[in-house]
Amino acid sequence: MNENEPDLSDLGALVAVARTRSFRAAAALRGVSASSLSEAIRRLEARVGVRLLNRTTRSVTPTEAGTQLLERLDPALGEIAGALDALNNFRDSPTGTLKLNVPIIVAQKILPPIINRFLAAYPGITLEISAIDTFIDVLAAGFDAGIRYDESIERDMIAIPIGPRTQRFIAAAAPSYLTKNGKLEHPRDLIHHACIRHRFASGVVPNWEFERNGKLIKITPKGPLIASTADIGIGAAIAGIGLIYTFEEYLSPAIASRELVPVLDPWWQSFTGPRLYYPSRRHMPAPLRAFVDFIKNTEHPQVQA
The missing domain is CATH 3.40.190.10 (Periplasmic binding protein-like II)
Incomplete structure (x- = not known):
């Protein structure tokens, strides 16, 4: 390859960074360091003689030249990947x-x-x-x-x-919590109880939804803990901090060991x-x-x- 010709891996790095608009995100997807991707882009820009990406502390966006190059690169790299993949037929x-x-x-x-x-x-x-x-x-x-x-x-x-084919959310609490705070008969009773909530990576803390005989009830839970991982929330529930409502797959082991007790069983919501x-x-x-x-x-x- 001529030393002035762009390397195929550098072109792939450009596509990855442009798609994600982030060196860090592109690096995570490709399993490399962000600094190595940054170096690849600098090397590519040096070889073609134009700036391909605009970089700020908050964003990465293609320049006009970068946009034109990417429009032709995407199908070309797709063809290369397809050609290599065709070897699988042999x-x-x-x-x-x-x-x-x-x-x-x-x-x-x-x-x-x-x-x-x-x-x-x-x-x-x-x-x-x-x-x-x-x-x-x-x-x-x-x-x-x-x-x-x-x-x-x-x-x-x-x-x-x-x-x-189907899953469901189930609610549970530690026996010690129920002994101290009383049993629940209806989802509306949650208003008077401590609830352990979950925050998604997007920042959303969802409401709790319950359903019975076609009737849907949404509750905005309140409580002392908002966790971003299931393990933290389940551990707090076992410790008696409050009630938890999440995937059955997460709570089944603690229920089987009797560390948690199911609550509001008739109202558990199933979904595809x-x-x-x-x-x-x-x-x-x-x-x-x-x-x-x-x-x-x-x-x-x-x-x-």
Whole structure:
């Protein structure tokens, strides 16, 4: 390669940073340091002789020249990836990397038994899983597919069930808390109780929703703790700090050990389980195609408690 010609990896770095609008986010997705990406962009700009990205302390955006280059790079890099992926047709088993973006509950409680069997069946595939509850444009962020719940899936995506077909939120409290504060008969009773809430990475602290015989009740809980992780919230509930309302998969072990007691059982809300979603396109990468076929052709396993 001529020393003045851009390196393909540097061009890939440009696309990653431009898609995420962040050196740090792009570095996390590519598994490299932000400084190495910054150096790649500087090297690329030096070789082409123009600035490609505008950088401030708050944002990274393409320049006019960068925008024009990116418009031609995206399909070109896609063609290169497709050409390399076509070599999978000459192998006994597909190879390559599959990048998935999934909610934390799915990564912790649903995916493990699925991916263990998948990787055993396809030893040539490397699976990268990013677990985050914040909703993002998975394709723009460089992922091949995502897993989300129905309300978060774009209309132009293909979506198939993965894992349990239904899930539910359940409420529970420590026996010591109920002994001290009394039992609950109706979701409205929560107004007079300490509730342990959850804050998503987006900053949202959701209301609690309960349903019975088609009647939906929304409660704005109050309490001494707002946690960003399930472990902190469950630990506080076991300690008697307050009531907790979250995925059944998180609370089942503590209920089985009698550290927590179910409350408001008739009002627990069920919902459709997660779905694997991916773009409708003719030339699907071999690792993604293998994963989709694997999910479609295998019965979903039991969720890990």
